[in-house]
Amino acid sequence: MERIPILRMGNLLLVTIQVDMHDQLARVLQDDLTSQIEKTGAKGVLIDISALDLVDSFIGRMIANVSAMSRILDAQTVVVGMRPAVAITLVELGLDLAGVDTALDVERGMKRLRSRLAAASHDAPDTN
């Protein structure tokens, strides 16, 4: 079955979506990502959508779901590289991706993830 590769880098998972996704591919990615978080104990997920020339309600929902599911599995998600035309269209379509953390590019996204992970580990209680 066709799949989008998920790369592991330390405690982060990296996904670069480079194909025009049909719905099944988006569903499989959602399942793969959550099972990889569980298997690897990853604390952060970076999804690069800079190659996507559209995000419709289905793909948008997949992105929002992954972000919410990761959070429940104790991992943070940052979505990077959304093209301006895609952002404009998405909002007009009626999806604002509330609750999804975004950054302009991979570099800023990594920085964001690292600082959020550092903050999270400082906040953690010493005991337990």
Add this chain to the structure above:
Amino acid sequence: MPPTQTDTVSIRTEQDVVVARQHARRLALEAGFGIVDQTKIVTAASELARNVVVYGQGGLMRSEIVADGRRHGLRLAFVDEGPGIPDLKLALTDGWTSGKGLGLGLSGAKRLMHDFEIETAPGQGTRVTITRWK
């Protein structure tokens, strides 16, 4: 004024949804639309093509370049012979869905385009026609 060209793409599977939106992208590009307009057109096409597969049991997308004398545009029609939409007003409401979707397909596609027409009746299938003018 008569349309200058028309063609048809069959929409039966989720893969065909991708084919339909890529076709819409090519037409939008050829018609001279800028990147934001192209993106709006393909996103609306994607929503409506998905509806054809999920709710309409398959159908087709017909496209044409249209002109009204002063301007030209791209018109896409999504046609299925599925069960039709019993309550159109409800189906056009943001957030309402009869299935597992977000309920943004029809209402979102309507917002993304200039013209939006829908013809449907129970048992008679559905035809949604959208146009974006340049």
